[in-house]
Amino acid sequence: MTAKRTARLVLSLLAGLLLAGTVTTTAQAEDGYRFWGYYQWSNGQWAFAQKGADVTVPADGSVEGWRYALGGAKPRLPRAAGDFETICGATAAETGKKRVAVVIDSGTPADSVSGQAPPAATGTCVVTDPKATGAKVLAAVKPVRIEKGLTCGIAGYPATGCGDPVKNIQVPATDEPVQLEIGTPVGAANAPSPASAPTEQSDDGAPWTGIVIAAVVVLLLAGGGLVLSRRRTGQRT
Incomplete structure (x- = not known):
């Protein structure tokens, strides 16, 4: 097993242990981690991924979820439902490709590193190769910062840090649901080509x-x- 996969497995196991506790009805202080959690939408609810995104191959019609949060004994799931039709319903299926809906929830200001405002939660439909992994699907949506084989930042958020332990965190009893901002489909036949897409620097x-x-x-x-x-x-x- 490579060092990259070992690091990813360790964080997954830690997150699994943190998420395995009994959900409380009131907020309480505890120790935890600040990290991006990886989820799949299954049977009408979010489930913590059992494998890393680099080895998971989502099927056509599936929904991938990413949530940044302070994690403790209570699951910190994406705050929007993984509605495939809402995210990918307007994107036509293409022969030889799969459609995967991706929900990215950057969490709340209380979850964030001091001084950084979390971006709005988004839903994006990705049309890609059937063999594309969860990591490749995510990278098609937003730039990803990887450190030691771990997903540490998505679209520049957060700018620093990766799975950092945090003492005496306050985990809310519930997370208020949010409305997704549905983005332009990625990889679809009618999607803007990279050549026509706006860039930060012009040559x-x-x-x-x-x-x-x-x-x-x-x-x-x-x-x-x-x-x-x-x-x-x-x-x-």
Whole structure:
């Protein structure tokens, strides 16, 4: 077993132990971890993933869930239902590909690292190769920060930290449900291509600048060669 999978398995086991406790009806202080939990929607509810996202291969029509939270003895599930039809219903099925709905819930301000505001919860439909793993499906939706084989940040949240232990946390009795922001499908035939998608940095004109410079250099070299040839011809005559 590689160090990457060992680290992932350790965190999964820790999270499983944390989530295995009895749900309390009131908030209470306890020790826990701040981390991204990985879930699957099954039989109308979220279930903690039994395997890491790098070895899990979600089936067509499945729903993957990610929730960032302070985890203790109480499960901290994604706060929105994994409704496949709501997320992927408007995205047509494609031959030779699968559709997977992805729910990303960055949690509450109380869950966050000090100074960082959690992004809104999102739902995105991913159209991808049938053999794509949960990790590949997630990476198709948002940039992922990986450290020591663990999913530490999604779309830059949080900017630092990874599965950090936290003393004396306050776990709420319940999490208020949230409304998902449904994003543009990823990988679908009618989805915007990467070339047309907006980017943070623009290189407009850069390729043409290089071509013009190269052309000028070629002309100068050609002109210099012509002059040199004429000089040699004149010397011979």
